[in-house]
Amino acid sequence: MTTARTVLTIAGLTLREASRRRVLIALAGLTVVLLALSGWGFSRLAAEYGGSALTSGEARLTASIVLNLVMFGFSLIAALGTAFLAGPTLSGETESGIALAVLARPIRRSAFLLGKWLGLVAFGSGFVVLAGLAQCLVVRVTVDYWPPQPAAALALLAAQTTVLLTLALLLSTAISPMASGVVAVGLFCTTWVAGVVGGVGEGLGNDAVARVGDVSRMLLPTDGLWQGAMHAFQDPSVFVTFGGADVAAFPFLSTAPLTVAYLGWAALWVAMVWGLAAVSFGRKDL
Amino acid sequence: MTAADTTVGQGDGLRGAARLVAGLPPAPAVWCSGLRKRYGRHQAVQDVSLEVARGDVVGLLGPNGAGKTSVIKMLLGLVRPDAGEVLLLGRPATDPAARACVGYLPELFRYQPWLSAVEVLALHVRLSGIDVTAQDQRACLSLVGLADRAGHRVGGFSKGMQQRLGLAVALVARPELVVLDEPTSALDPLGRVDVRDIVLALKERGVAVLLNSHLIGEVERVCDRVVILDRGRVAASGTLAELLGQRELRLQLTGLSPAAEARLRAAGKIERAGDWFTLALPADHDGAAVPDLVRDLAALGARVHAVEPARISLEERLLGILREGSAARSADGR
Numbered sequence: 001m002t003t004a005r006t007v008l009t010i011a012g013l014t015l016r017e018a019s020r021r022r023v024l025i026a027l028a029g030l031t032v033v034l035l036a037l038s039g040w041g042f043s044r045l046a047a048e049y050g051g052s053a054l055t056s057g058e059a060r061l062t063a064s065i066v067l068n069l070v071m072f073g074f075s076l077i078a079a080l081g082t083a084f085l086a087g088p089t090l091s092g093e094t095e096s097g098i099a100l101a102v103l104a105r106p107i108r109r110s111a112f113l114l115g116k117w118l119g120l121v122a123f124g125s126g127f128v129v130l131a132g133l134a135q136c137l138v139v140r141v142t143v144d145y146w147p148p149q150p151a152a153a154l155a156l157l158a159a160q161t162t163v164l165l166t167l168a169l170l171l172s173t174a175i176s177p178m179a180s181g182v183v184a185v186g187l188f189c190t191t192w193v194a195g196v197v198g199g200v201g202e203g204l205g206n207d208a209v210a211r212v213g214d215v216s217r218m219l220l221p222t223d224g225l226w227q228g229a230m231h232a233f234q235d236p237s238v239f240v241t242f243g244g245a246d247v248a249a250f251p252f253l254s255t256a257p258l259t260v261a262y263l264g265w266a267a268l269w270v271a272m273v274w275g276l277a278a279v280s281f282g283r284k285d286l
Numbered sequence: 287m288t289a290a291d292t293t294v295g296q297g298d299g300l301r302g303a304a305r306l307v308a309g310l311p312p313a314p315a316v317w318c319s320g321l322r323k324r325y326g327r328h329q330a331v332q333d334v335s336l337e338v339a340r341g342d343v344v345g346l347l348g349p350n351g352a353g354k355t356s357v358i359k360m361l362l363g364l365v366r367p368d369a370g371e372v373l374l375l376g377r378p379a380t381d382p383a384a385r386a387c388v389g390y391l392p393e394l395f396r397y398q399p400w401l402s403a404v405e406v407l408a409l410h411v412r413l414s415g416i417d418v419t420a421q422d423q424r425a426c427l428s429l430v431g432l433a434d435r436a437g438h439r440v441g442g443f444s445k446g447m448q449q450r451l452g453l454a455v456a457l458v459a460r461p462e463l464v465v466l467d468e469p470t471s472a473l474d475p476l477g478r479v480d481v482r483d484i485v486l487a488l489k490e491r492g493v494a495v496l497l498n499s500h501l502i503g504e505v506e507r508v509c510d511r512v513v514i515l516d517r518g519r520v521a522a523s524g525t526l527a528e529l530l531g532q533r534e535l536r537l538q539l540t541g542l543s544p545a546a547e548a549r550l551r552a553a554g555k556i557e558r559a560g561d562w563f564t565l566a567l568p569a570d571h572d573g574a575a576v577p578d579l580v581r582d583l584a585a586l587g588a589r590v591h592a593v594e595p596a597r598i599s600l601e602e603r604l605l606g607i608l609r610e611g612s613a614a615r616s617a618d619g620r
Contacts, residue, residue: 002415009412015400020400097394101455104362104390105413106382285325286364 007106010115011122018085018123018145027081031131035076035138038070042142057237063145064234067135068252071157071233072133075226078161079188082124086168087180090116094286097175103286110278113169117274120165125158130156145235153232156258159266160225164188166270170277173284191216195223196251203250220267228258313376314339315463315494316361321370323356323518328611330356331518334370338463338511341492343485345505346516347604354498355393358467361496362390375462386415389456393467393498394537395449399441402453403432406440407458407474410426423458430454431480445472453484463494470501482508506600514604529603534596535565535576539588546586564596 018024045062090113093099103112132154139145164184171180183283198213217224231254316338323331331353338344346354359365359371363379372379375387397406407426411418427436430450435443440451449472456464466485470478478501485508488495499505505512506526513523522529538561542550550556553575555566567575580590 005415006413009409014408017398017400018522097392097396099399100359100364100392100394101390101397101410102413103364104385104388104392106380106384106386106415107413258454283366285366286359 003108003111006111007115007118010112011119014089014119015080015123017089018119021085023081023085024178027077027127030077031127031134032073034070034073035131035134038066038135039138039142042066042139046143059143060145060235060237063139063143064147065250065252067139067147067233068230068254071132071153071229072134072226072252074128074135075157075160075229077131078128078157079164079222080185081127082120082161082165083168083184083188084181085123086116086120086165086184087172087177089093089120089172090169090177090281091172091180092177094284100286109116109282113274113278113281117166117169117277120169121158121162123162124165128157128161129154143212147233148236149232153229156225156229156232157265160222160229163220163222163266163270166273166277170273170280173277178217187220188222191220191223192226195227199251199280200267202255217262221262221269224258224262225266227254227256228262230254290319312340313373315342315375316319316344317373318357318361319371321357321360321372322368323353323360323365324368329518331360331367334515334518336520336523337511338494338496340462340494341489342510343489343495343497343508345509346496346498346513346515347502347505347512347600349608351517352515353518354515355467356518358465358496358498362388362465387460387462389459389461389464391449391452391456391464391466391469393471395452395472397448397451397455399439402437402439403427403443403454404436406451407454410455410457416459417462418458426454426458427451429457429484431477446477448476449473450477453481457484457488460590462495463496464488465496467498468500469497470499470504478504481611502599502601502604512600514607516608521611522607525602530598530600533567534598535567535594536592536594537563537565537583537590538592539563539583539590541589543587546583546588549579549582549586551575561591 042063045066047133093102099112103109133150136147136150139147160168167187168184169178171183174180175183194216195213198216201207201209201212213223230252234253287573314337316336318337319335321331321334321503322329334353334357336344336357346357348354355363360367360370361374361379362385363372363382374384377384379385383547398409401409404423404427407423408420412422424433424436427433430453432447432450432454435447440448443451449469453466454465466481470481471480482504485495489508489510495508497505497509509526511523511525512529513531514521537550539546539550540561549567550563553565554568576593576595580593584590
């Protein structure tokens with residue numbers, strides 16, 4: 001059997017698993033709740049300040065901040081969903097014995113892992129892109145704000161999800177399903193907090209504190225990609241309203257777009273962690 | 287010599303080599319040599335070598351923790367051996383393609399609970415890379431008694447039904463080798479008979495089977511050869527005739543003259559309990575030995591009331607081998 005066919009078969013199986021497990025219903029439920037709440041919130045925003053209370057610039061700034069805040073909620077849901085799906089789908093299958101019959105077929109473990117990864121990437125990315133797009137439409141309808149680069153922003157959110165699920169996949173080759181999910185989400189949150197601390201350091205002009213964010217973004221690129229996504233969601237006029245240092249200190253605004261070098265690093269990071277996962281899974285006794 | 291002559295010469299050589307290879311018997315279904323595996327401080331498998339010929343049914347026996355499942359998993363590439371080589375159907379087991387014609391029912395049988403039985407089979411057919419029609423897949427489910435549950439989710443199956451599904455998964459992609467690890471552990475007596483019939487049908491079709499089972503009676507009924515593992519080593523192996531070679535004969539005799547008793551002793555080792563004599567016949571005795579003995583005993587004046595063939599069961603032989611191994615280890619320990 002060709003490797004490509006194995007990869008596609010396993011990717012399809014992973015998507016089917018995601019669609020038939022309760023995780024999809026839970027995700028759909030959470031998304032609808034978040035969309036409805038944000039729709040209500042944005043409509044209230046428009047109703048309260050719809051008159052002459054806010055200038056158009058202030059309105060766009062407010063919309064940008066709240067949109068980034070809600071998008072962070074989606075990225076957190078995606079992180080939780082994929083991390084807790086990636087763990088059970090790999091280490092859960094090896095623990096329960098489901099993987100025994102599958103891996104005794106004429107397939108390479110690396111092809112099996114690539115199929116799992118691809119299926120999870122499709123699922124996680126599909127979720128954030130669809131939910132994010134729905135959110136953008138909600139904002140458009142309620143407060144008439146449309147992000148400057150929605151496609152880039154949604155792609156970066158998908159990339160962030162990919163980074164986290166690749167990490168969860170690596171962890172699930174070595175530790176138990178639940179532990180791999182908890183550790184992956186824990187690291188995701190830690191990196192985000194480190195990014196906020198770094199932003200505060202930048203705002204205060206404290207290089208040592210600012211470096212905390214830089215280092216954490218290199219170690220786990222989720223927060224870096226999230227910063228890029230926020231930048232693409234927010235209105236460019238925020239810099240006029242806020243000073244650059246104030247933007248850096250605010251957790252739901254971003255100062256600069258992502259560099260190509262950082263995107264390259266994120267891609268390399270995913271490839272390296274995936275490679276480690278393949279080596280770890282290839283050596284595992286089932 | 288011209289280049290054309292060289293080409294012709296090489297062509298003849300290749301054809302000759304091809305004829306030579308075609309004339310060779312097919313490689314064994316399973317061949318492994320010097321398999322070793324250590325888990326932490328525990329040496330689970332040490333220096334195991336075994337062979338399953340094409341079309342043979344080989345039973346793998348041994349107590350719990352003997353290393354049977356570890357050996358099976360090493361054969362299938364699921365566990366990496368610390369040392370040793372494995373060939374499956376003539377190809378190194380390190381090449382996944384070696385498993386193209388191998389069916390496997392694991393001891394820990396679990397299948398995707400979110401799929402239906404027919405979807406599980408379709409998945410395995412696709413992964414095996416072999417074309418099997420939907421009709422044949424359904425036929426496979428019928429064979430294991432799951433025809434009426436084909437569309438049901440596996441998550442709702444009982445353990446016995448999941449094991450039956452596992453059997454269908456092992457059989458669906460037209461295997462040349464089937465590895466069954468405890469295939470009847472969750473089955474009722476009827477299910478066990480079904481498994482026995484399936485193994486016998488595979489044997490008839492020339493499919494090799496490696497069967498790990500605690501049900502020694504089943505192994506004895508269906509296997510051509512048996513490999514007994516004890517503490518990670520091969521304690522004994524051979525055909526059933528070789529392992530159970532010692533046959534016994536029970537005779538009830540009265541009026542035994544010294545000459546008749548001498549004749550009896552000449553036939554083999556005897557144990558006496560009242561009028562009953564148990565005679566251990568040599569493994570290589572011919573079919574005439576027993577009627578000749580009875581005729582001679584009658585001619586020498588003995589009254590022959592009963593002649594019963596007795597056979598050492600595989601269970602007795604297995605226990606004997608394991609006890610011998612245990613006694614030898616105790617002696618070494620001292």
